[in-house]
Amino acid sequence: MYGRMVMSIDVRLTQIPKRNTWITKSKSNNKKFWPPRMFHHKGTDTPVLCSAPDTNPMALRFEVSLLHLADITEKGVTFQSPVDGKPMLLTPEESIQIQNRIGADIIMALDDVVKTTITGPRIEEAMYRTLRWIDRSHGRPHDQNLFGIVQGGLDPVLSYAIGGLAGGEDKDSFWRVVAQCTGSLPEDKPRYVMGVGYPLDVVVCSALGADMYDCVYPTRTARFGTALVPEGVLKLKQRAMADDTRPIDPTCPCMVCKNYSRAYIHCLVTKDAMGSQLLSYHNLYYMMQFPEGNVPEWVCNAMEVAGIDISSCCSFPERAYNAKEVAGIDISSDCTLSSSCGEHDSDNVSDKYHGLNLKLERLRNIEDALRR
Amino acid sequence: MSFTLSSSLSLPLSLSNQNPFTITTTPTSAMKFLVKQTRNARVGSLEIILGNNPNNNIININTPNLIISTCKGLPHFISPDLLSSIPSSILQVSPLHFTAEGVSTNTVTKLGGLHQMLGFNKYCIVAVPRDSIQCIPQFKGATKFGPSFDTPSGRLLVKPKDYVEMISCMKPNIWAALADEVPAWVSHKRNKTSVDRTLKWLDDCLTLNPETGSIFGAIVGGSSLEERKRCAEEVAKRNVSGYWIGGFGLGESMDERPALLSAITDVLADEKPRMICGLGLPEEILQGIAAGIDLFDSTYIYTLTLGGFALTFPLDKNGNQHNFQPSQIESDSTKINLRATAYRNDTSPILEDCSCYTCKNHTKAYINHLLNVHEMLAQILLEIHNTHHYLMFFQVIRDAIQDGRFEKFRQTFLESRRVPFEGETISA
Ligand SMILES: [Zn+2]
Numbered sequence: 001m002y003g004r005m006v007m008s009i010d011v012r013l014t015q016i017p018k019r020n021t022w023i024t025k026s027k028s029n030n031k032k033f034w035p036p037r038m039f040h041h042k043g044t045d046t047p048v049l050c051s052a053p054d055t056n057p058m059a060l061r062f063e064v065s066l067l068h069l070a071d072i073t074e075k076g077v078t079f080q081s082p083v084d085g086k087p088m089l090l091t092p093e094e095s096i097q098i099q100n101r102i103g104a105d106i107i108m109a110l111d112d113v114v115k116t117t118i119t120g121p122r123i124e125e126a127m128y129r130t131l132r133w134i135d136r137s138h139g140r141p142h143d144q145n146l147f148g149i150v151q152g153g154l155d156p157v158l159s160y161a162i163g164g165l166a167g168g169e170d171k172d173s174f175w176r177v178v179a180q181c182t183g184s185l186p187e188d189k190p191r192y193v194m195g196v197g198y199p200l201d202v203v204v205c206s207a208l209g210a211d212m213y214d215c216v217y218p219t220r221t222a223r224f225g226t227a228l229v230p231e232g233v234l235k236l237k238q239r240a241m242a243d244d245t246r247p248i249d250p251t252c253p254c255m256v257c258k259n260y261s262r263a264y265i266h267c268l269v270t271k272d273a274m275g276s277q278l279l280s281y282h283n284l285y286y287m288m289q290f291p292e293g294n295v296p297e298w299v300c301n302a303m304e305v306a307g308i309d310i311s312s313c314c315s316f317p318e319r320a321y322n323a324k325e326v327a328g329i330d331i332s333s334d335c336t337l338s339s340s341c342g343e344h345d346s347d348n349v350s351d352k353y354h355g356l357n358l359k360l361e362r363l364r365n366i367e368d369a370l371r372r
Numbered sequence: 373m374s375f376t377l378s379s380s381l382s383l384p385l386s387l388s389n390q391n392p393f394t395i396t397t398t399p400t401s402a403m404k405f406l407v408k409q410t411r412n413a414r415v416g417s418l419e420i421i422l423g424n425n426p427n428n429n430i431i432n433i434n435t436p437n438l439i440i441s442t443c444k445g446l447p448h449f450i451s452p453d454l455l456s457s458i459p460s461s462i463l464q465v466s467p468l469h470f471t472a473e474g475v476s477t478n479t480v481t482k483l484g485g486l487h488q489m490l491g492f493n494k495y496c497i498v499a500v501p502r503d504s505i506q507c508i509p510q511f512k513g514a515t516k517f518g519p520s521f522d523t524p525s526g527r528l529l530v531k532p533k534d535y536v537e538m539i540s541c542m543k544p545n546i547w548a549a550l551a552d553e554v555p556a557w558v559s560h561k562r563n564k565t566s567v568d569r570t571l572k573w574l575d576d577c578l579t580l581n582p583e584t585g586s587i588f589g590a591i592v593g594g595s596s597l598e599e600r601k602r603c604a605e606e607v608a609k610r611n612v613s614g615y616w617i618g619g620f621g622l623g624e625s626m627d628e629r630p631a632l633l634s635a636i637t638d639v640l641a642d643e644k645p646r647m648i649c650g651l652g653l654p655e656e657i658l659q660g661i662a663a664g665i666d667l668f669d670s671t672y673i674y675t676l677t678l679g680g681f682a683l684t685f686p687l688d689k690n691g692n693q694h695n696f697q698p699s700q701i702e703s704d705s706t707k708i709n710l711r712a713t714a715y716r717n718d719t720s721p722i723l724e725d726c727s728c729y730t731c732k733n734h735t736k737a738y739i740n741h742l743l744n745v746h747e748m749l750a751q752i753l754l755e756i757h758n759t760h761h762y763l764m765f766f767q768v769i770r771d772a773i774q775d776g777r778f779e780k781f782r783q784t785f786l787e788s789r790r791v792p793f794e795g796e797t798i799s800a
């Protein structure tokens with residue numbers, strides 16, 4: 001993760017630093033490289049999540065290099081090596097072998113990714129190819145968990161996509177696809193939505209029954225000097241920040257907000273390495289909390305499908321319609337949160353997200369433990 | 373922040389009876405220095421009293437020691453939540469970083485000073501204008517009004533009045549007076565001017581007294597023995613809490629340095645701490661310690677880290693460096709370059725017996741990979757290891773001084789390092 005040690009990532013998102021295997025592949029001609037568990041950090045229980053290359057620029061750490069993706073064929077993905085620029089072929093089998101060697105706890109089958117804005121037969125092709133590739137992938141069941149990837153763009157007929165989102169699709173299509181996927185997947189297996197990371201997206205996906213996320217948004221935005229705050233974003237680079245002695249977010253309990261003023265961070269951002277480190281810390285912390293403020297219409301719709309009543313928070317109560325009917329599906333029985341939500345009558349939405357609150361609590365516990 | 377005098381005088385050092393020693397305190401209430409003298413190399417303990425409650429807020433810094441170099445008060449790469457993994461509590465801060473970057477003295481005052489601004493209440497902050505990275509002294513730009521520095525936002529002339537104002541709002545624990553630092557090759561006349569100006573500015577700083585922290589008088593004089601001595605004698609007459617020795621690492625040769633250093637330390641009061649800027653290599657540290665320097669303000673670790681280097685020289689109790697295996701390419705006898713392809717498959721830590729976070733958790737191959745893909749984590753891990761290793765080097769030196777073996781240690785260190793060097797020259 002950009003500019004953060006795993007040790008400190010542990011304090012925030014806890015969960016799972018994602019690595020992309022393609023870096024590994026690009027220099028693994030020598031089979032000795034990346035011995036098992038190289039990435040597994042002693043002293044933490046942090047599972048290491050390893051994703052196969054996907055072309056989704058939002059989900060990747062090395063977006064630029066991956067734009068040089070050359071070709072996807074039945075054999076695998078050919079891309080330009082970030083090291084020497086030579087084209088390299090990565091097959092589904094190799095992808096798994098590399099991930100086996102790295103020793104990630106969760107590994108990903110290779111998937112055929114298309115832009116979500118593309119329509120037509122290419123999407124169908126991607127979906128079936130991804131399925132064929134999953135069949136070619138075999139993990140080590142005793143110590144690694146293989147995640148299959150559901151692909152299929154935004155076409156409502158084909159859609160089983162959880163991968164391949166966050167590529168520029170509109171929010172209404174986005175949540176429908178997630179709802180459809182989670183509704184069709186078995187309850188007893190975790191669902192990971194790749195490349196999703198905006199605070200509201202995470203909340204909505206969680207409500208719709210997804211479990212895991214990854215996104216460069218909090219760290220990338222930090223690199224540009226932007227902090228995530230309840231009101232939206234705070235641009236620390238602005239001249240006005242130079243004399244602002246308040247913390248980034250006075251309500252935030254994170255290490256950065258407890259110790260540093262906007263004025264101090266202003267003089268670091270975009271100039272010194274420490275600026276993006278401190279902002280990343282806050283932004284990652286922020287992501288773990290429930291966003292407040294006006295709830296956009298698409299969220300109200302999604303929540304309604306999830307069976308969660310947030311009508312009092314919605315700015316468009318009169319326009320909120322039954323999205324379930326519009327989508328033409330009935331997923332209410334599959335929605336993990338809908339059953340528990342009935343027990344709560346509070347207007348406070350955050351009360352209803354046991355999952356998120358639990359994560360936050362866990363985060364605090366870890367922080368306390370580290371302080372001791 | 374106000375300071376009170378600690379009434380109880382504790383002796384943190386186990387003072388041995390065989391060696392002559394002096395125990396003294398400096399005239400300031402915010403700082404206390406206990407020193408045990410063994411010829412020139414000496415061990416001591418610097419006590420810094422923080423805040424209002426001297427019972428709870430005393431930090432002890434064993435000397436000789438390294439002052440951690442920072443950029444705007446925080447280490448270059450190690451973030452504050454990870455700083456506790458470094459066994460040190462003394463940081464160098466250049467007040468000019470903030471002036472140059474637009475944080476007004478007003479804002480710093482509103483925040484309550486450097487400690488509050490940086491979120492550090494358990495650290496000794498040493499304010500030194502020059503830092504060798506972002507605030508480089510420009511002797512050509514200096515005038516009788518003040519020294520001149522090249523900063524990221526242009527050249528900055530700093531007058532004593534402005535500087536004292538920065539100090540009084542930033543409230544560092546220790547601050548160095550302004551100095552007109554000149555390189556070794558300037559004319560005798562220019563060198564003499566630099567001493568005159570430095571003394572004048574010290575007097576200005578003392579008159580303008582910011583009533584905060586302990587002032588260290590600046591000593592300059594270039595490569596002139598006579599001027600160095602004159603400056604040191606004059607500064608020693610003033611009411612300062614310690615000495616800041618500048619103008620080193622600016623073109624003088626390694627060979628002429630011991631005489632220059634002794635010319636200074638010979639005339640300084642034994643009971644006051646001496647800090648030096650510009651000496652960083654292990655050999656230079658040993659030179660300084662041999663002359664009786666207590667604190668080293670150096671950017672050596674930063675330079676190493678930026679270049680992808682990791683310190684690996686043996687921390688042998690007797691200074692023996694024969695065990696160093698310069699087996700890999702792109703390494704000399706103190707450090708290795710982790711960018712080298714030789715480390716691509718190296719699954720061992722930087723140093724097998726190092727107890728730092730980096731060595732406990734990561735391999736050379738991983739750091740090599742991070743360097744290749746330009747991940748900042750590489751620098752974070754390297755800064756942790758390098759700082760840790762250098763602090764351990766100082767620990768080994770302190771032990772040697774304590775046991776009265778410093779001269780032997782120094783000689784062994786230098787001689788055993790020279791051997792592989794000569795071997796390389798012959799084979800090349
Ligand atoms: Zn915060």
Ligand SMILES: [Zn+2]
Pocket residue numbers: 722723726727728729730731732756757758760
């Ligand atoms: Zn180490």
